[in-house]
Amino acid sequence: MDILLISQYIFLASLAIFSVAAVRIVTRKTIGMGLVGISGLSIAVATILVLIQELYGIAFCRDIAYALVILGPVGTIAFARVLRGD
Secondary structure, rough: OHHHHHHHHHHHHHHHHHHHHHHHHOOOOOOHHHHHHHHHHHHHHHHHHHHHHHHHHOHHHHHHHHHHHHHHHHHHHHHHHHHHOO
């Protein structure tokens, strides 16, 4: 095993731990913390999907990651506008 493959697996494990922490942030009482947690979780899942595509060669993982990266901020902006009342 080369050092790049080992580092990719370590990075995958650290992203899994970060995903659990982001879910814990989502469960806070305030709406702002929920939005922060969901944004962090979507970034972590998108990065995990890109890493899975690199490790195993599954091509559609990159497309799903792109959709998450684009739709995550769009959903946050839409939710903020609904809360503001526009």
